[in-house]
Amino acid sequence: MAGKVYIIGAGPGNYKLLTLKAAEAIKQSDVIVYDRLIDSNVLGFAHDGAEFVYVGKQPQHHQVPQKEINKILLKYANEGRTVARVKGGDPFLFGRGGEECEYLHKNGIEFEVVPGITSAIAVPAYAGIPVTHREHASSLHIITGHHSVENKISGDGEDKPLCDFETLAKQEGTLVFLMGVKNIGEICSGLMKFGKEPRTPVAVVEKGTRPGQRVVNGTLSDIAEKCVHYRVKSPAVIVAGQVAELGESLGWYSKGVLSGNRIVVTRPAEHSDTLVKGLEAHGAHVTEFPVIKITEVQENEQFHTALNRLDSYSWLIFTSANGVEIFFRRLNQLKTDIRRLYGIKLAVVGSATEKALNSKGLYPDYIPEKYTSKELLSGLIERIEGRDKILLIDSELSRPELTRGFKDNGIAYDEIAVYTAETSNLGSRLDYLVPELEKADIITFASPSAVKAFVTILGKEKIRELPAHMVCIGPVTAGAAAEEGITVTAVAEQYNSEGIINKIIELSENRRLNTQQ
Structure with a gap:
């Protein structure tokens, strides 16, 4: 079928x-x-x-x-x-x-x-240009701005005109040309040849509705020259008519401090929302390149044993939001009453993990100022008493700094890995994602596992060819990148999405200043 x-x-x-x-x-x-x-x-x-x-x-x-x-x-x-x-x-x-x-x-x-x-209406709207207006234009005419291969040559071997300029020149409404920036000179001269006033306002909107949008204003007599001067390229929409000049006062589209920056986020799609929206809010064009996927580890006897003796633990520690979500989902599936956590102190690493815990109606007793395992360990050592025992919920790929520190300091603990991070199988998605990498200004990494997966998918040779700056969420991730031979441009000082965004803004502003000097 x-x-x-x-x-x-x-x-x-x-x-x-x-x-x-x-x-x-x-x-x-x-x-x-x-x-x-x-x-x-x-x-x-x-x-x-x-x-x-x-x-x-x-x-x-x-x-x-x-x-x-x-x-x-x-x-x-x-x-x-x-x-x-x-x-x-x-x-x-x-x-x-x-x-x-x-x-x-x-x-x-x-x-x-x-x-x-259609871009014929949306792009002018993003430039503050209403294509119809009671005082300026009661009709709209949309015209293709390029020659078709089939119709370019007439029967007598001469070039055909782009369109019926004689008829269009008589229209008092708005003229919108799509795909015509290459032929803007012919468009303007054709309209003026048949009587269109040379002072007719014209606006050319390049990359309309996108973060790199820009508008060039002029008239039929000078807009072609201006487009050459400002190097306007496709895609661009040409708007001719009295409404075109309204955009100079009604333009509303805010570009933001990251406008024009193409940024790649390598986080799993389900965990990239805060970072993506934050970057887009500042005008960046963001591409999601989810190099890892989070996979839940199946329940095992160790997990059930820990649940059966929850009252033996003094501290419950989460190193990621994934651990929080999976742990409490399992409590619900096993019909384990959350009140069994009464008396157990809670510790987390990072604001995202804290937020996940807050969503369960719980608040950590300890969260380190710096979101690293080293800082967490240091703070716990100061707070843990001799008979205290820890239940650590983390990933199969967690680095051993925390558990090694527990052992070295004689702290009793049980560690349960409830999830792992696997390299994504992007398949034919790479056909459209790799070109985005090649155009990117910045590529972000939020974990060592993302760095390793990125290398696995692309290969070190391909990565060396990428022109983008590499920005990492913290020193641990930056260290993993260095181990893979990746040159890191910047490391966030605050180890979360907000920290990455702030560091990218700082990097972008520095690059802009250097360009101006």
Whole structure:
């Protein structure tokens, strides 16, 4: 039985402008056929077993012809697989979605169209430009700004005009040209040739809705020259008409101190939310590259034995939020009353671990100022009495500093590893993630296991080729990076997500100052 194809519009660039319907369709698809300029975070909605097929078209170079794309969609659908054809903007606005639907219909393949937010409206909106306005424009005209290969040459061998400039020049509404920055000179001269006022306001919005967005303002008579001067590149949207000048007063999009920075976060997806949102709030473009996945270790006799004699422990220690979540989930599954923890003191490492414990209605008796095992050990030694016994909940990959310190100081303890970190199998996701690494300004590491997994996935030779600065959450992670031959640019002074963000802001500001000098 043949599968189904979703023709999906991914919106104007910012992945948060993806529709709920589009995200759902991507999640349930087996094959993701995607274009150039699709944000990697859009593709991140796909399930772990999905296959990714890149058919992007570079300006002046169609990497995969449209006829081949049609055949790719048909091939996977005939294999009985669900296919997501992911396009920028809206699939029916200069996206050839109609051609793909016709081809699928002709071959008896079920399809569904998922409209997307078009850049023709969203990008001007992000620049503070309303494409219609009662006092300035009551109509909107959207025009392709580039020549199609098929229609560029007329029958007599001469170049055809880009579009019907004579008709467009008479329109009093807003003119929006998509994919036209390369031909902006021809667009402006064509409109003026047929009577459009040379002083007509024009705004060119580069990388609209993305952190690197910038706007160049001018008129029909000078905007082409300005675009050359400021080196405006695709993707860019051209807005011509009286509304274009409103953006100079209505521009609302705040770029933030990290605007223009491309940052890769290597944390597991389920634990990266605070760091990702914090970086994005400061204007960064963030790509999630989850090199490790957290796997729960199966319950064993040691765990049950510890639960049966909880009253024998004086301290319960957690070294991560993962340990907290798994420990209390198991208590619930085994119907162990939380009141059995009465009288046991609690210690944690790190603000994230503290927050996880707080979510259970519990608050630590001790948390070191510096979030390291060394500091935790030092503080516990001062607080533990001779007969006290510790129950330590940690990872199979935990470093031995803590337990070695217990032994050296004669402190009784039981250690139970409730989870481990495994290297992620990213499969064909690497096809779109590796290019993001190659463009990244900064790559972050929040644990030694993430460093090792990163090396396992990419290899040391590939890592040496990356131009990005490496930023680590603390000295232990930085040490692990050094052991792998990775040059670390900066280490957070506060060993949590906030510390990483602050260090990146500091690094970015220093780089900016150096550039200005």
